Amino acid sequence: MSDRQNRVALVGAGRIAAVHHGYAKQIPNAEVVAVCDADRDRAEDFARERGIPAFYDELEELLRKERPNIVHIVTPPATHANLAVTAMEGGANVLVEKPMAMTVDDCDRMIETAERYGRRICVDHNRLFDPVVLKARHLVESGALGEVVSVEALQGVNPVEGGAPADGGAHWSVADPFAPLYNLGPHPLYLAAHFLGPITGLQIAGQPIGEDGLLREIRVILEGRGAYGQVTFSMGAQPYLNHLNVFGTKGTLRANLNTMAMTVEKVRKLPKMVAKLTANLEPAAQLVSSTVETVLAVALRRMKTYPGIGQNIRRFYASLDQGEAPPVDGPAGRENVWLLREIEEHFTGPETSHKSPSREGRSGDDSWTS
Numbered sequence: 001m002s003d004r005q006n007r008v009a010l011v012g013a014g015r016i017a018a019v020h021h022g023y024a025k026q027i028p029n030a031e032v033v034a035v036c037d038a039d040r041d042r043a044e045d046f047a048r049e050r051g052i053p054a055f056y057d058e059l060e061e062l063l064r065k066e067r068p069n070i071v072h073i074v075t076p077p078a079t080h081a082n083l084a085v086t087a088m089e090g091g092a093n094v095l096v097e098k099p100m101a102m103t104v105d106d107c108d109r110m111i112e113t114a115e116r117y118g119r120r121i122c123v124d125h126n127r128l129f130d131p132v133v134l135k136a137r138h139l140v141e142s143g144a145l146g147e148v149v150s151v152e153a154l155q156g157v158n159p160v161e162g163g164a165p166a167d168g169g170a171h172w173s174v175a176d177p178f179a180p181l182y183n184l185g186p187h188p189l190y191l192a193a194h195f196l197g198p199i200t201g202l203q204i205a206g207q208p209i210g211e212d213g214l215l216r217e218i219r220v221i222l223e224g225r226g227a228y229g230q231v232t233f234s235m236g237a238q239p240y241l242n243h244l245n246v247f248g249t250k251g252t253l254r255a256n257l258n259t260m261a262m263t264v265e266k267v268r269k270l271p272k273m274v275a276k277l278t279a280n281l282e283p284a285a286q287l288v289s290s291t292v293e294t295v296l297a298v299a300l301r302r303m304k305t306y307p308g309i310g311q312n313i314r315r316f317y318a319s320l321d322q323g324e325a326p327p328v329d330g331p332a333g334r335e336n337v338w339l340l341r342e343i344e345e346h347f348t349g350p351e352t353s354h355k356s357p358s359r360e361g362r363s364g365d366d367s368w369t370s
Contacts, residue, residue, distance in 0.1 A: 004321050006030040009062055009092070011083055012074035013037035013046035016097060016309075020072045021050055023310040027317055034066045059083060063090030070317070073097060077182055081106035088119040095122045095316055098186040099340060100333030107334035114330060122316040122326035123333030125190045129311035131297070132260045132290075133191065136246060136253055139264065140195060145248030151195045151222075151229040152247075153188035156240025177215050178344050180235060188231045189220070189339045190332070191244055196224025199335060204346040207236075218343060254283075261290040 008024050010017050013035055025032050032052055037043035040057035047055035056062040063071075063086070071087040073080050073096040081101040084094045094114075100123045101107050114121045127133055139145055157180055193199055201223040207216045216236045222229040234240075242257035251266040263283040315327040 004029060006070050006317060006320070007066065007068040008032045008070045008072070009066060009068035010035045010052075010072045010074060011037075011059055011062075011087070012072075013039070013042045014074065017046065017072070017074040018050070019306050019309055020074055020095075020313065021052070023313045024072070026310075027314060029321070030070070030317060033068060034062050036062045059086050060090065063087065063092065068092050070095065070320070078102050081110055084110050084121065085113045088113045088117050088121070093120040093122075093320055095124060095313065096333070097124045098126070098190075098333070099182055099337050100330070101337055102182070104334060104338050104341060107330065107337050111330040111334065120316075120320060120326050121330045121333075122312070122319075123328045123330070123336070124309060124312055125186065125328045125332065125336070126306060126308035126312050127187050127191060127257060128194060128328065129308035129315070130257065130260065131307060132255045132257065132262050133244065133308070134311075135262055136244065136255050137194070139253060140246060140248070144251065145246060145253060145264075146250030148195055148227050148246060148248050150227055150247045151192045151224075152232075152243070152245040153192045153229070154232045154234070154241055154243040155184050155188040156237055156242060157184055157233075157235045158240055178348075180214060181218065181233060181343060182340055185218075185233050185340055185343070186336050187242070188233065188244075189222075190336045192222055192229035192231050193224070193332075193335060193339070195246055196222055196227050196229045199224055199339065202339065202342060204343055206347065215347065220339075220343060222339075259291065261287055263287055263290070 006027070006029055008030050010021060010024075010032065017035070021032055021035075024030055032050075034054040034056060035043050035047050035052050036056040036059050037046065038057055040055070043055040043057060046052070054062075054066060056065075062068070069092055071084075071092040071094050073083050073087070073094060075083060075097075077097075077099050080096050080099075081103075084096050084101075087094050088110075094110075096110075101110060110121060113119070128137075140148060199222050203221040204218070205220075206218040214235060216234075218231075218233040220231040220233075222231065244255040244257060246253050251264055253262060253264045255262040265283060312327055318324075319326050
């Protein structure tokens with residue numbers, strides 16, 4: 001462990017801020033010194049309940065008085081860019097929730113600020129670090145599945161995720177027809193992109209906006225480095241499911257991201273009827289084993305809510321201590337936002353080539369109580 005002592009501040013005092021605080025306070029050489037929220041009463045309540053020494057309603061004042069070297073931006077996405085830029089200009093490295101921002105231009109501004117001031121920025125693509133996805137990444141990287149041929153990622157949606165903000169209005173994640181996409185769509189997109197490599201093109205299809213004003217179903221075909229991916233975003237199918245499937249030349253893995261269970265299927269040189277039976281029994285045995293492992297991890301408190309957030313936080317702090325690249329860098333966050341913008345523009349704007357990573361878009365709302 002490094003002798004460096006990290007001073008950590010949270011910007012945003014909502015549900016996810018509590019998750020970030022829970023993991024950050026467990027890191028031996030880190031101290032959460034302050035929380036900031038536009039709603040001062042909310043910041044005060046959050047600080048008092050969690051034993052955080054200081055609270056603020058202005059980020060500039062927090063930076064000036066507390067001098068944190070790490071700031072977590074855990075506010076609605078439309079506020080990410082301005083807050084991250086302010087934090088970096090004020091001397092802090094930044095961990096920003098997904099999506100990185102609401103436009104590619106804002107992502108570029110964040111990346112440029114980090115470069116100008118010598119700061120690090122990490123995006124919380126947390127599902128990349130969930131236990132089952134880490135296992136999948138290891139299998140692919142080890143060559144156990146051979147060359148990746150294709151990837152499928154399915155993101156289902158709860159009818160409403162999270163509660164209303166303090167002012168009693170609609171939660172940002174359902175505030176407009178595309179808000180659910182920006183809330184949960186980043187996950188299947190960055191998962192598929194991780195296994196495909198840089199995305200060079202995409203095709204988009206989907207159902208029109210429904211009576212409730214929300215876009216119900218989206219399908220995206222991603223063109224990667226010698227492989228293709230399919231991302232499904234569904235608000236209609238219930239129960240909501242989150243799956244990741246990776247198809248390789250030597251085997252296929254199927255991961256359930258809700259239950260943290262995974263099965264791997266490979267070609268077996270067995271008699272035909274035996275092979276058919278094995279095709280059912282072997283994955284069933286793997287599923288039982290994986291389920292028991294997850295249940296034990298939860299029961300023994302080795303796995304908590306949003307385990308990928310905890311892993312990403314630990315890895316980011318370690319990368320700062322060791323002078324290494326962050327686990328999810330700015331360009332990765334930027335690519336994710338570019339994909340989200342392409343999807344929205346497919347349904348609302350003029351046709352595009354779907355090749356260029358540079359897109360202009362809306363600046364978003366400046367209010368930021370999470």
